[in-house]
Amino acid sequence: MAKKILVSGGGGFLGSAIVKRLVKRGDTVCSLSRSFHPELDALGVEQIQCDISDPGPVEKACKGVDAVFHTAAKPGVWGSFMEYYKPNVLGTRNIVAACRRHDVPVLIHTSSPSVIFDGTDMEGVDESYPYPKRFPTHYTRTKAEAEQFVRQKAVSGELCAVILRPHLIWGPGDPHLVPRVIARAKRLVRISKRDNPVDTIYIDDAARAHILAADKLAEKPSLSGNIYFISQDEPIPMWDMINGILDAAGLPPVTKSLPAGVVWFVGAALEAGYRIMGIKKEPPMTRFVAKELSTAHWFDISAAKRDLGYAPSLTIKEGLSRLAQWLENYDGTFIE
Numbered sequence: 001m002a003k004k005i006l007v008s009g010g011g012g013f014l015g016s017a018i019v020k021r022l023v024k025r026g027d028t029v030c031s032l033s034r035s036f037h038p039e040l041d042a043l044g045v046e047q048i049q050c051d052i053s054d055p056g057p058v059e060k061a062c063k064g065v066d067a068v069f070h071t072a073a074k075p076g077v078w079g080s081f082m083e084y085y086k087p088n089v090l091g092t093r094n095i096v097a098a099c100r101r102h103d104v105p106v107l108i109h110t111s112s113p114s115v116i117f118d119g120t121d122m123e124g125v126d127e128s129y130p131y132p133k134r135f136p137t138h139y140t141r142t143k144a145e146a147e148q149f150v151r152q153k154a155v156s157g158e159l160c161a162v163i164l165r166p167h168l169i170w171g172p173g174d175p176h177l178v179p180r181v182i183a184r185a186k187r188l189v190r191i192s193k194r195d196n197p198v199d200t201i202y203i204d205d206a207a208r209a210h211i212l213a214a215d216k217l218a219e220k221p222s223l224s225g226n227i228y229f230i231s232q233d234e235p236i237p238m239w240d241m242i243n244g245i246l247d248a249a250g251l252p253p254v255t256k257s258l259p260a261g262v263v264w265f266v267g268a269a270l271e272a273g274y275r276i277m278g279i280k281k282e283p284p285m286t287r288f289v290a291k292e293l294s295t296a297h298w299f300d301i302s303a304a305k306r307d308l309g310y311a312p313s314l315t316i317k318e319g320l321s322r323l324a325q326w327l328e329n330y331d332g333t334f335i336e
Contacts, residue, residue, distance in 0.1 A: 006065045006069070007029060009031075010030075058098050062102050072087065072091060154223075192260040
């Protein structure tokens with residue numbers, strides 16, 4: 001039976017992939033986004049343009065829907081606290097309030113494994129891993145606050161929601177990881193020589209996991225309040241993944257390397273310089289990125305397999321092959 005579904009951030013990388021799957025299976029979809037997206041219009045998707053931190057449009061958008069996928073957020077590691085707080089925290093609070101007001105039976109909230117990142121190796125950790133005592137960026141702090149708010153309302157029975165933590169989403173159409181790697185190809189330097197394994201998730205599997213979660217939560221409301229890591233279940237050395245993306249673009253691998261400590265101090269110096277100069281553009285290196293690139297972070301997804309029936313549909317190698325095919329026909333420009 002077709003459903004009416006709202007996707008916040010429906011024009012984004014993950015949001016649009018979810019929208020396309022929902023439309024393909026016959027659901028009626030509405031997208032809540034800042035901008036108008038012609039590709040969604042072509043799919044017959046209703047589009048509501050608004051600032052998600054404004055409660056009025058959000059409240060109206062949630063009326064009469066069977067499920068909400070909340071993917072909208074401000075990503076990145078640079079910017080003022082309020083730039084992150086408004087969309088990530090206030091936006092989430094508005095989504096939750098609207099879902100409660102209209103008794104929306106299913107909410108899938110997209111979070112991130114970065115909410116637990118403490119700068120150390122995380123290898124095979126599960127959802128019980130604690131939040132850090134201090135968050136390294138405004139993004140991680142605000143995403144953690146939003147996640148905790150959703151879970152609190154779900155555990156108390158005020159909301160029926162599941163939280164997903166996809167890690168490093170990539171694939172054709174990626175506006176984040178892939179273009180950054182390609183744009184900086186000539187200047188990339190490997191941080192330390194260790195093979196620190198990381199989890200990633202291909203865009204199709206990330207979208208499919210979200211829809212699986214919504215369907216399972218509708219069948220089994222007792223899942224409400226649960227948090228799930230989702231990935232390709234195939235930890236890969238960080239620099240093998242980066243070199244795989246470069247190879248898909250027909251570019252040579254990264255061969256130069258610097259000690260992790262040196263890169264961290266370079267990041268700290270650049271951050272200080274950018275702040276003093278009032279430069280709003282993200283520095284080419286930050287302390288957070290230096291730590292992310294030099295530590296292991298992969299996760300136990302057995303809970304998602306057990307409760308949601310999730311399993312990746314392809315390997316990283318297959319995903320990189322699809323990425324290479326897409327890049328062959330890509331006629332745009334990769335801008336940092």
